[in-house]
Amino acid sequence: MAFLALQLLIKRAFLAVPILLCVSALVFLILRLLPADPIAMSLPPGATQADYDMMRIAFGLDRSLPEQYLIWLAKLLHGDFGGSIFFRRPVMELISKALPATLELVSFGFMLGVLIGISGGLGMFITRGRWGEQVLDSSTTIMMAIPEFLWAILLILFLGVLLPVFPFIGRLAPDLTLPASITGFLLVDSALSLRLDLLISVLAHMMLPALALAIGIAPLLMRVLRSSLLETIHEDYVTQARLRGISENRIVIRHAFPNAALPTLSLIGVQGGFMFGGTVLVEMIFAYPGLGNLMIDAVRNHDLPVIQAVALIYCVLVLGINAVVDVIYLAVNPRLRLKGRPA
């Protein structure tokens, strides 16, 4: 098992190289083709042509496109994303602050979404044919009909303003001071420095944006899980288990659910990728200092090095999630790791 998983990850890592090259080239090319001038946008009024030329040379924008691309790639290999034109700081520094914030938020939202999705799907299945299913079914429709950024606003309105349960700006209450950064993940840092007040504040701040993200993935999971449970419950092995007198609860949990969860699992992998896309708007609405907000600032100011870097990181994250889901799939589905019957 461990060997197969390792083999799969190595294979994926090899495949990732051409994919990342393609994505980087594509992003690079598209950005250069846009009729906008990041240098002019970042210079103060009254700058001279000489200042402008100097900046262009400093950022290497005077060279040919292939040259620029190769230089960028070469630096990338050394872990250098270049400098931000707008923030006037190394891109690496910006990302090392924003990435943990987004990862934290997405993981929390993801867990929340999967939890709602699976329990909702099971709930819909168990209450099938009764009013409970109707209620849950309508709720999935409502969840799907409203886009996640609108959910973010609705959540702020109901759980932030009308019924002020959760804060909805930033990552932390303004009166609390950050501990020295250990990992950059506030949840981890506050737990490591034994600051319970911090931990609670961080969690409370993540609640609404995570919920908005979770609502983005939960309804589809609910529906897919319900329908695959409905299929699985008619499989021969379920009937046969029933004929052995196994209780209905045990049949659902031990026999139907693990089999029905397989298609749901592949869906979770796909949705995990989508969720990073969802962070862009949700982070902006909640003024959450993550990758999404960084991306929006960069796009607004034509900060090419930052846009390129963030786009590439999104790509790595999606590839990573897919690889992880594949490994989980390998673990839960014996048919993928063992040879079948001899022919």
Place this chain on the structure above:
Amino acid sequence: MVLQARNLTVSMQVNGEQIDVLRDVSFDLQPGKVLGLVGESGAGKSMIGRVISRNLPKQFAVTNGSLVFEGRDIIHGADTLLASLLGKRIAFVPQEPLTALNPLMTIAQQFGEHLDRNGVAHAHQLEWMINALQEVRLLDPKRVLSSYPFQLSGGMCQRVLIAMAFISQPALVVADEPTTALDVSTQATIVQIIRRLQKDHGTALLFITHDLRLAAHVCDHILVLYAGEVVERGPARAISKDPQHPYTRALQAANPSLDGPLTRLPSLPDNMPGISGFSAIKGCRFGPRCPVGDSICCNAVPQLREIAPGHWVRCSPACQHAEPSTAPLIEHAAIRDNGAVILNATGLSKHYESPRNWLGRRDGPGLHAVRPMDFTVRAGEFVGVVGESGSGKSTLARLLMGLEKPSTGQISLDGRDITDTSQQTTQLRLDTLQMVFQDPQSALNPRRSVEDLVTQVMESHLKAVTPEARRQRAQDLLRETGLSPELIHRYPSQLSGGQKQRVNIARALCVTPRLLIADEIVSGLDVSVQAQILNLLLDLKAQRQIALVFISHDLSVVRYLCSSMVVMRHGKVVEQGPTEQIFSNPQHAYTKALFAAAPPADLDCVWPPEQTSL
């Protein structure tokens, strides 16, 4: 008494009307005895198992009669009563062993769950499981226990399920077509194992099957069902030796025999009515198809009459003794050696490489699906290809049809080489060769009408074909395959299984091919429908001098149709020659074992033979 049914009636509610899908069924099952429920699909034989497990489809309900298990009413008893019986006193052996085990759990986990339920302490479970698996002759119980179902063959899975069924020493085991999905040789072993366990434990067995000949060997008593009604009930020997009801006789006669003179199979007209057709039949439900029926049986349902001690027949005395007309003899030998060679293959083989791993190396030796073989079909000749699953017989069909590229060897058609699958040879092939696929359900596009389906091939030169010509052709083809021309507007879902298979054959006939390749085309059909299709193929031979490569696992069917045959095993031809010669004097041990594994018509032969290991 283990199980006693009295006037058991199961009904379905359709638009406020009550239709009896199982009418007035009574039987007694004594401890240690085997009762066979015999009938074709739709006869209601599985319904009784479903009544026992309270697993009736929606809208179905028991509306009359009683079913008593060991003195307890299991129809009206509490749910908890049934829950306490299932898996302990009553056990089930399923039809499809491969899908009846959870694919994500090892055998040990599933068996352990069953032992948990039967209160076996964890410490003793391994010992119990190993003993039980040894009892069903699984040679390496520890390996089996640590396997997942997909790592085992169908026969092995069925043995596991049988071991599980008998472990709780149940009073009753219900086996619903336990061997239908298995190979012939495996069938004999499985029947043997079930019989031995059943005898050793004194268990009563309810054996549900479509195969009257098999039931005659396995069962003490038999209940023959037709359209939800018991038509005949009595000792297995008596019914098998001297069936009294016209339906039982027809069922027995429709099954081609393995020895004796070959006569044309008498086949009943039409099909068994579906549930929706029941209410239109006022009298005997077999009446509309009965070869001897008269107006009396069509107006009132005949009562079961006891004609010998314990032998009951639902038929009027007048009908009972009328013999069906004697059928003409079939002569195969004349065709062989006379016709010109249509298809000739020499050194034909197919080897599937195992897939390359990520380093580009191959993990294993691959699979020799077909080892080098020679194969000839003459005009008007029917060639049978016999083998069990994995023998390579379907790959052979695909090679001949050009659906697979041969690894070695040549195929020639009328002396022209068609080994490569270029556009030109493909066209040549399609004008002469047509294939009929196994499962008409999946071979016919459900969204096309019968007319479109059977004349599909004309679409490639539509400009030259007028719609009228196409319709005319469709009607001709339907007539030729014994279907009513009015069916051209129907869709596959509106046809019965036998009708679908005829449409499937009609489609292959559209280009007037000289050779048909048929892959297991009767294996999914009931015997009476099978007889119709077999006769249709013989008629096509007589009318069109069409040749046929008939792939089948069923020896009796091959004997009925084919003048020569090929026996395959693990991709190799083990025996090849004229059919009657192979049947009268098989040379290869495998061929002999195949013959021994099929239940003989003669009840005095002991079957299954004591050791049938292949």
